[in-house]
Amino acid sequence: MLSLFTTVLLVIFLLFITLPVVSLFLRISPEAFFHSLTEPVVLDALSLSFVTATVSTVIVVLFGTPLALVNARRDYTGRELVDTLTDLPIVLPPAVAGLALLMAFGRRGVIGQYLDIFGIHIGFTTTAVILAQVFVASPFYIRQARASFEAVDRLYEDAARTLGASPGAVALRITIPLAWGGLVSGAILSFARALGEFGATIMFAGNFQGRTQTMPLAIYTTMQGDMNAAISLSIILVVISFAVISAVKVVTRRRY
Amino acid sequence: MKTSTSATLVAICLLVIAGLLVAGCTTTTETPEQTTLTVFTAASLTGAFTDIGKAYEAQNENVKVDFVFDGSQTLRTQIEQGANVDIFVSASTKHMKALQDGGFMDNSTVAPFLGNSLALVVPVDNPATINGLADLNRSGVKLVIGTKDVPFGDYTRQMFEKMAADPAYGPAYKDAVMKNVVSEETAVSSVVPKLALGEADAAIVYKSDVSKDDLTKVTRIEIPAQYNVVATYPLGILAESPSKAEAESFIAFVRGPDGSAILTEYGFDPIPA
Numbered sequence: 001m002l003s004l005f006t007t008v009l010l011v012i013f014l015l016f017i018t019l020p021v022v023s024l025f026l027r028i029s030p031e032a033f034f035h036s037l038t039e040p041v042v043l044d045a046l047s048l049s050f051v052t053a054t055v056s057t058v059i060v061v062l063f064g065t066p067l068a069l070v071n072a073r074r075d076y077t078g079r080e081l082v083d084t085l086t087d088l089p090i091v092l093p094p095a096v097a098g099l100a101l102l103m104a105f106g107r108r109g110v111i112g113q114y115l116d117i118f119g120i121h122i123g124f125t126t127t128a129v130i131l132a133q134v135f136v137a138s139p140f141y142i143r144q145a146r147a148s149f150e151a152v153d154r155l156y157e158d159a160a161r162t163l164g165a166s167p168g169a170v171a172l173r174i175t176i177p178l179a180w181g182g183l184v185s186g187a188i189l190s191f192a193r194a195l196g197e198f199g200a201t202i203m204f205a206g207n208f209q210g211r212t213q214t215m216p217l218a219i220y221t222t223m224q225g226d227m228n229a230a231i232s233l234s235i236i237l238v239v240i241s242f243a244v245i246s247a248v249k250v251v252t253r254r255r256y
Numbered sequence: 257m258k259t260s261t262s263a264t265l266v267a268i269c270l271l272v273i274a275g276l277l278v279a280g281c282t283t284t285t286e287t288p289e290q291t292t293l294t295v296f297t298a299a300s301l302t303g304a305f306t307d308i309g310k311a312y313e314a315q316n317e318n319v320k321v322d323f324v325f326d327g328s329q330t331l332r333t334q335i336e337q338g339a340n341v342d343i344f345v346s347a348s349t350k351h352m353k354a355l356q357d358g359g360f361m362d363n364s365t366v367a368p369f370l371g372n373s374l375a376l377v378v379p380v381d382n383p384a385t386i387n388g389l390a391d392l393n394r395s396g397v398k399l400v401i402g403t404k405d406v407p408f409g410d411y412t413r414q415m416f417e418k419m420a421a422d423p424a425y426g427p428a429y430k431d432a433v434m435k436n437v438v439s440e441e442t443a444v445s446s447v448v449p450k451l452a453l454g455e456a457d458a459a460i461v462y463k464s465d466v467s468k469d470d471l472t473k474v475t476r477i478e479i480p481a482q483y484n485v486v487a488t489y490p491l492g493i494l495a496e497s498p499s500k501a502e503a504e505s506f507i508a509f510v511r512g513p514d515g516s517a518i519l520t521e522y523g524f525d526p527i528p529a
Binding site for chain 1: 329437438440453
């Protein structure tokens with residue numbers, strides 16, 4: 001039973017979270033919303049966001065899964081440091097991430113100046129958007145993946161190994177399938193974070209419709225002129241975010 | 257488990273409430289006769305108005321001037337959404353007009369006070385060897401301009417329109433230049449850093465956007481008067497400002513000899529009152 005005091009706190013807080021989100025829906029008519037969905041600036045942002053967030057999630061899963069598995073199963077010097085480094089982007093302000101990426105991959109950056117010699121420019125390209133998303137979104141997958149791997153009972157892995165399975169086969173046939181729910185929810189969270197990325201992108205990739213202007217950047221830009229487009233894009237992001245959290249809840253519930 | 261969670265929740269709430277109370281107390285302990293003026297100022301005036309604010313506060317100890325610097329359109333939106341502001345300084349007459357039409361401004365106080373023109377800016381080592389507008393249509397040049405809705409982006413487009421209408425350049429020039437645009441920024445304040453870092457080859461900003469400090473990193477190239485677009489900056493007091501007398505005194509200072517000297521130093525052309 002909740003005490004009256006707890007109930008009051010709960011209601012106040014829920015209202016505080018719900019009211020601004022609901023206000024977005026109240027500020028636009030359904031006709032204006034659907035009309036905005038046909039605007040090129042909205043369509044470009046939608047497709048660019050989905051493509052970049054998908055690519056960056058694939059990259060995060062590809063590089064993050066082995067790393068999470070190693071950190072969950074092996075004990076080596078420096079493991080804590082590696083863990084801290086991979087978690088860093090979660091607490092780092094996106095502005096710091098954007099500046100750091102510029103310093104590394106910008107035209108005069110630590111790596112960028114050598115890429116420049118070969119005529120490779122990352123700044124102001126869709127590649128820059130993806131790099132920014134991978135940087136900020138990777139911890140969401142890696143943390144979840146590591147926790148799911150740690151939750152897998154080693155008994156099954158040992159059994160497979162004594163039956164002659166190679167380490168790779170153990171990972172692919174035993175550990176990964178058993179950790180599947182956690183991996184999927186981690187990937188979904190990482191995708192959602194990539195979709196919402198703003199600060200690092202606007203600093204590192206710039207703002208150009210169809211090339212680097214993702215949904216959050218388009219919201220920021222259209223707010224200067226076409227408020228309906230900004231609200232419509234915000235509503236789409238609210239709906240996606242809600243769906244993502246629900247999906248994660250369903251996926252993790254099925255497993256445990 | 258359950259009780260400890262709700263205990264934590266209550267503890268956090270108490271902390272938040274305590275924080276709010278403390279914050280509330282500190283504001284009331286300020287000297288009672290001190291007035292705070294909130295001035296919403298176009299981002300292009302960041303350097304000049306920061307200096308003007310300090311000079312004004314030094315002469316008027318009972319007034320504290322708080323600036324919010326952002327793109328004029330963003331500031332206008334915030335005012336329309338109910339921000340508490342005393343003075344609005346806009347980089348375009350369009351946004352001031354919109355607020356006047358909406359009844360947000362004390363119309364008798366609104367006046368143009370400043371002129372600003374566009375300039376071409378390149379990094380100091382000029383990697384793309386750009387010496388003037390005629391080099392901007394070369395393929396591969398990375399150009400940064402403002403979005404069409406912010407004043408400096410709007411003026412930049414007007415300038416290219418003027419050039420397209422001139423047979424010396426023509427419409428093909430304008431198309432080629434617009435193809436070279438790699439980023440459209442919403443505020444001038446984010447353009448110069450992109451040049452200073454060498455990310456872009458050139459940008460069109462206000463003449464005044466290049467501060468003395470910036471001149472070690474970027475070079476300013478004048479734009480011929482026949483293509484240049486001169487922006488007029490209006491300022492005015494909000495209809496609902498509770499401190500109109502102080503606001504008038506601040507505006508008089510901005511337009512007086514001290515304010516004009518600072519504005520000229522930053523590359524603006526003050527319009528005499």
